[in-house]
Amino acid sequence: MELSIGEMALIAVAIVVLFGPDKLPQIARDLGSGVRKMRGAVEDIKTEIMKETDNPVSEIKREIEKVKDAAKDFNPMKDIDKDVISEPKISDEAPKLKPSDDESYEGPVSR
Template structure:
């Protein structure tokens, strides 16, 4: 059995064609610079999203919005509902 690499519904052949076009347009000597720039951009985006997440969490803690007891109770209720659904659907599932 042959396994193909699929990323975002793009096969290996399509990725190779895209890479060939990138090499033809920018040249092989510019690829490391482009990759470095993309890496820095992705790192900055990740850092910015982490900063936003920390600010939201900090603000929630300051305003007493973040209540672990409430989230724990909600999670327990969700788990109970999941168990009830599994019990109900267990009798409806087909045996293969």
């Protein structure tokens, strides 16, 4: 919202007419004080918001680092290799044949 010079002059004249020229300095001081208080309150709110949003983010970052460290040591292939090499399966059953290799396989029956 921008005010032109003419609009600002109109507002200044209205203030002088309403309050008189002797109260003008006091009004300006009060207005400046109010603006400073508002800026301070906005800054306080910004700082509080940054504090509140910073804590969960840093917590999440720490958790991500923990997961990354745990993932570095994890090797699923090591467990598979150990299981396959050290413990070969010995089965009493004959291996199952594929339907294409099994001559006695009749396939699905349609009616």
